[in-house]
Amino acid sequence: MTLSRLSILVFPETIRTWTARALERDLSASGNSVETAIDTLLKVARAHIVYDLRHGREPLSAFGAAPQIYRNAFAGSMRVPIPMELSWDNSGAPIQILAATAERHPAIRPPSATAARIA
Numbered sequence: 001m002t003l004s005r006l007s008i009l010v011f012p013e014t015i016r017t018w019t020a021r022a023l024e025r026d027l028s029a030s031g032n033s034v035e036t037a038i039d040t041l042l043k044v045a046r047a048h049i050v051y052d053l054r055h056g057r058e059p060l061s062a063f064g065a066a067p068q069i070y071r072n073a074f075a076g077s078m079r080v081p082i083p084m085e086l087s088w089d090n091s092g093a094p095i096q097i098l099a100a101t102a103e104r105h106p107a108i109r110p111p112s113a114t115a116a117r118i119a
Contacts, residue, residue, distance in 0.1 A: 003060055006086060006095050008041060009074045010034050011102040020099075023071050025063035034080070038099055042086055049086075059095075073106035 007023040013030060020037035021028040022045065029044050031037035049059040065071075077100035084097035104110070 003095055006097050007074055008099040009070050010037055011105050021066055021070055023066045025060040026066040034101055069106045073102045074100050077102045
């Protein structure tokens with residue numbers, strides 16, 4: 001199955017670090033801004049695609065999907081309004097990129113109303 005789209009969730013890892021995580025193929029990269037994290041992830045993906053094509057494999061076929069927690073966070077996140085695509089050379093159609101930013105790391109639960117009242 002050819003990969004035609006790559007959804008990327010970007011979220012803060014620390015105060016100064018953002019993580020970009022691809023959903024259809026579980027790849028991730030970090031950077032000191034949203035843009036840098038996305039750019040780094042696309043460079044990593046491009047390197048894997050070139051390697052896969054050189055070895056006669058489907059691009060990014062070695063990677064499964066990201067865990068559901070990241071897909072759920074993507075569904076409720078604000079889209080990055082920058083049209084992007086990932087291309088590597090003239091041998092294949094570019095992969096459309098859809099990015100979104102989350103306010104916090106998907107694995108960190110927001111404080112519950114009960115905990116806030118106790119504090």
